Amino acid sequence: CGQCSAHCPVGAIYEQDETSKVWEALEDPEIYPVVQIAPAVRVAIGEAFGYEPGTLLTRKTYAALRRLGFEAVFDTNFGADLTIMEEATEFAHRLNDGGEMPLITSCCPAWTDYMEKFAPDFIDNFSSAKSPHEMLGVMAKTYYAQKMGIDPSKIFMVSIMPCTAKKYEITRSDEMFASGHQDIDVSLTTRELSRLIKASGIDFVNLPDEDCDSILGDYSGAGTIFGATGGVMEAAVRTAHHLITGKNLPDVNYEPVRGLEGVKEATLEVAGQEIRIAVAHWMCNIDTVLNRVREARERGAPSPYQFIEVMACRGGCVGGGGQPYGATDEIRAKRARGLYRDDESREHRCSHENPFIQTLYKDFLGEPCSEKSHELLHTEYRPRKPYKK
Ligand code: SF4
Secondary structure, rough: OOHHHHOOOOOOOOOOOOOHEEEEEEEEOEEEEEEEEEEEHHOOOHHOOOOOOOOOOHHHHHHHHHHHOEEEEEOOOOOOHHHHHHHHHHHHHHHOOOOOEEEOOOOHHHHHHHHHHHHHHHHEEOOOOOHHHHHHHHHHHHHHHHOOOOHHHHEEEEEOOOOOOHHHHHOOOOOOOOOOOOOEEEEEHHHHHHHHHHHOOOOOHHOOOOOOOOOOOOOHHHHHHHOOOOOOHHHHHHHHHHHOOOOOOOOOOOHHHHHOOEEEEEEEEEOOOEEEEEEEEHHHHHHHHHHHHHHOOOOOOOOOEEEEEOOOOHHHHOOOOOOOOOHHHHHHHHHHHHHHHHHOOOOOOOOHHOOOHHHHHHHHHOOOOHHHHHHHHEEEOOOOOOOOO
């Protein structure tokens, strides 16, 4: 990828262009092609069409995807809201029931691959929640397919990601096929999407703004900030606070986890308990946090943190390896600001307030971390051998 290809733990050093698989699906009358876009894509896709980095182009991107021929256009931000419901519930359970601490986020496949190969002593600390695009993929092939009366074997799910490691994640374990179908059929990068749009002759700049498709599209502000370092933690804190206290944070903007500092630490008081948080981004900063936990373990002391977010790319997904080339810290910061503007503009700022998420649990999943949620929305991690050189 742009920053860490030399150290890429998933071997995604050479970009695999999979646009031909998407063209084939779009042209096959037997297939029902659907698509989703990740948080960080909407603030970077415009750079291929002359826009400033950070310009929020969510609704123009939905329009472009419809013109390409997708039957339904969903939003990974909805999947991010679902990930937060599961992960924040997992955190509240561990906090109340004395489970393995710290809980560590697992929505970045480059980080999970690194951990399985180089830090397997943290496997029990990982959240078992799948990443947002996987969750949305499996909901499309179960919940959406049932509601719409579509044969799930005909649904072809494409995810547009800021990421090259997502191409590996979609087949990483049996749980990525939990419904009997592959959650995600093809994962394209932001760069591949801009090539698809250009190759099809779509006049992106002059497209109208359009809405995404129900019932897997509408998202909260918490879902969109997933794309910036600290965003997963901020989204999780918003919902974990509500789960534990029954109330939202007085101010949902949780500034201590924002920005490009390599390791950010914060303490949050929730119902009289201190929650110690760490956020690390860019692979070179990850061991700093892990070693602090290891040192405490060796001394028999409590963990210095109870909740850790890790993202492999500098700046989080806004600086991902599948984004337009040439990212600098200034560009990463502009893209992140676009996501925070999106968050502030949303009617609902917390994942648990998203009415479509509430309906999904009521009609289909039961409750967060239910048996059905575990079957479809969670995964496992295991030690793996590093690749041979
Ligand atoms: Fe992919 Fe980078 Fe985001 Fe991780 S931080 S999910 S590797 S884009």
